[in-house]
Amino acid sequence: MARYKGPIHKLCRREGISLCDSPKCPVKGRRKYPPGVHGVKGYPRSQSIYGKQLRAKQRAKRMYGMLERQFRKFFEHAVKIKGNTGENLLKLLESRLDNVVYRLGLAQTRRQARQIVNHKHILVNNRKINIPSYMTKKEDVITLSPQALKSETFQDRLSALAKTERPQWLMWDDKSKTGKIVGEPDIEYLAEALSPSMIVELYSK
Numbered sequence: 001m002a003r004y005k006g007p008i009h010k011l012c013r014r015e016g017i018s019l020c021d022s023p024k025c026p027v028k029g030r031r032k033y034p035p036g037v038h039g040v041k042g043y044p045r046s047q048s049i050y051g052k053q054l055r056a057k058q059r060a061k062r063m064y065g066m067l068e069r070q071f072r073k074f075f076e077h078a079v080k081i082k083g084n085t086g087e088n089l090l091k092l093l094e095s096r097l098d099n100v101v102y103r104l105g106l107a108q109t110r111r112q113a114r115q116i117v118n119h120k121h122i123l124v125n126n127r128k129i130n131i132p133s134y135m136t137k138k139e140d141v142i143t144l145s146p147q148a149l150k151s152e153t154f155q156d157r158l159s160a161l162a163k164t165e166r167p168q169w170l171m172w173d174d175k176s177k178t179g180k181i182v183g184e185p186d187i188e189y190l191a192e193a194l195s196p197s198m199i200v201e202l203y204s205k
Contacts, residue, residue: 105172
């Protein structure tokens with residue numbers, strides 16, 4: 001599956017939010033303006049309605065590490081589900097395996113979570129899954145592979161998971177070292193930053 005391989009901080013600055021989850025992200029510091037030769041002099045500038053819709057789509061797409069073709073397929077899937085299309089889209093994005101691994105705290109960033117899944121370190125219901133876009137569902141159990149559990153890198157990560165904050169729709173059992181999806185993804189806190197209604201408006205033209 002194709003993926004973006006360029007500088008991630010450039011995307012963070014362009015979208016105005018931290019996509020990399022790094023404490024050193026320039027958006028959290030002084031460089032809160034978009035990249036480019038005009039620098040801070042050309043920011044902020046007014047945007048058309050189309051421009052705002054485009055930025056909403058690009059922001060969501062880049063946050064979850066997806067390219068246009070795959071993101072469009074997720075939108076088409078969301079349209080077919082009953083209910084609000086924008087909310088359906090965010091729930092689908094949150095249900096991706098790489099995002100679940102990130103939300104559980106098994107990875108520090110979504111990029112790292114994608115790599116962990118690609119390297120076959122994750123089991124879903126005791127089955128090895130190496131597809132980051134694999135759609136998880138309620139009652140799925142997420143665990144590390146036996147090889148990963150023996151790794152010092154993962155041992156250090158697991159030791160900190162008990163104190164890690166995670167969404168209420170995910171549960172972590174520190175004794176068995178397993179995660180479980182116990183409900184639907186909570187998307188209320190994502191709606192303001194990602195503006196799903198604008199994404200729907202853009203694709204509906």
